Amino acid sequence: MDEYADLMLANELVARADSIALRHFRGRNPVRTKVDGSPVSEADLTVERAMLDLLRRERPGDAVLSEECGALGDSRRRWVLDPIDGTIPFLRGARDWGTHVALEVDGELVLGLLSRPTEGRVYWARRGHGAHVRENGARRRLHVHGGGALGSARVTGFLFDDSPVRGDLEALPGWTRSPVSAVGDLLEGRLDALVDEGGKVWDRAPAALLVREAGGRVDDLRGGARLDLPWLVYSTPGLGTGITDFLVDRLSRRDVPGRS
Structure with missing residues (x-):
C-alpha cells in the first residue's frame, strides 16, 4: 500500500x-x-x-x-x-x-x-x-530541540492522582500542570519533557511517532519505546536520559516498577 x-x-x-x-x-x-x-x-x-x-x-x-x-x-x-x-x-x-x-x-x-x-x-x-x-x-x-539539566527543564505530565512520583515531579523547578495539548507544546518548543503514566496505545501512538520524527526521544523506562507499558516519556534530545533516570531512581526507591 x-x-x-x-x-x-x-x-x-x-x-x-x-x-x-x-x-x-x-x-x-x-x-x-x-x-x-x-x-x-x-x-x-x-x-x-x-x-x-x-x-x-x-x-x-x-x-x-x-x-x-x-x-x-x-x-x-x-x-x-x-x-x-x-x-x-x-x-x-x-x-x-x-x-x-x-x-x-x-x-x-x-x-x-x-x-x-x-x-x-x-x-x-x-x-x-x-x-x-x-x-x-x-x-x-x-524540530524538537533544547533541554539541558533536569533542574532547569520545563516538565509536565499526565499522572494518576496517587502517582508514586507526583511529589517528586511537582518539586522540580520547571514543573507545570499538564493540558491535553502538552504534546503539541513539546513539539512547538514550549516544553522539554512530558511524562505519561498509564496512557493507552491510542493516546500515545501519534505522539510517539511525531516526537521521534521531530528529533526527540521516546522512552518507556525499560530501554525501549513500547506504547503498552505503564510509563512513557517524551523529551527533547538535549535533556538526554535525565528525566528517565530521575523517574527510574524515584520508582526504585519506592519499589514501584510501574503500573499494570
Missing part, C-alpha cells in the same frame, strides 16, 4: 472526525461512565462510527484498534484511533481535545496525526519524512 495514499486517508479521517466533533462541541451530549471510570459521550461514539465506516470502505482488510470499540480484525496493518482525545475537556467546553490517528505496519508506526480542531491545527508525521504542523492553511516542519 502507498504510504502517501495512507497519509491522505488519515487526513480524511481526522477531517471527518473533527467536523463531527465540532458540531457536538458545547452542545447536549448524553454521557455514560465506562468500566474504568472514564466518561464516553454520544459525540465520541458518533465520531468513532464515522471513522470506522470510512476505513471499512477504503481499507476493508486492515485491522483497527479504537478506544471505544477495542480491537477489530487481524492484519499486519493496523489503524489506531482515539475519536476524541480529551473527552473531559470536550464535555466541559474547553479547547484541549482532538482526534488521534496512527497506522502501524508489522508493529511499526508509519503514520501519526493528532488534531486540535478548536485551534485549526493538525500535527502529522510519516516515518522517515519528519514531523509537521498545519495551522490555518500554513505548514511548518517541526
Whole structure:
C-alpha cells in the first residue's frame, strides 16, 4: 500500500472526525461512565462510527484498534484511533481535545496525526519524512530541540492522582500542570519533557511517532519505546536520559516498577 495514499486517508479521517466533533462541541451530549471510570459521550461514539465506516470502505482488510470499540480484525496493518482525545475537556467546553490517528505496519508506526480542531491545527508525521504542523492553511516542519539539566527543564505530565512520583515531579523547578495539548507544546518548543503514566496505545501512538520524527526521544523506562507499558516519556534530545533516570531512581526507591 502507498504510504502517501495512507497519509491522505488519515487526513480524511481526522477531517471527518473533527467536523463531527465540532458540531457536538458545547452542545447536549448524553454521557455514560465506562468500566474504568472514564466518561464516553454520544459525540465520541458518533465520531468513532464515522471513522470506522470510512476505513471499512477504503481499507476493508486492515485491522483497527479504537478506544471505544477495542480491537477489530487481524492484519499486519493496523489503524489506531482515539475519536476524541480529551473527552473531559470536550464535555466541559474547553479547547484541549482532538482526534488521534496512527497506522502501524508489522508493529511499526508509519503514520501519526493528532488534531486540535478548536485551534485549526493538525500535527502529522510519516516515518522517515519528519514531523509537521498545519495551522490555518500554513505548514511548518517541526524540530524538537533544547533541554539541558533536569533542574532547569520545563516538565509536565499526565499522572494518576496517587502517582508514586507526583511529589517528586511537582518539586522540580520547571514543573507545570499538564493540558491535553502538552504534546503539541513539546513539539512547538514550549516544553522539554512530558511524562505519561498509564496512557493507552491510542493516546500515545501519534505522539510517539511525531516526537521521534521531530528529533526527540521516546522512552518507556525499560530501554525501549513500547506504547503498552505503564510509563512513557517524551523529551527533547538535549535533556538526554535525565528525566528517565530521575523517574527510574524515584520508582526504585519506592519499589514501584510501574503500573499494570
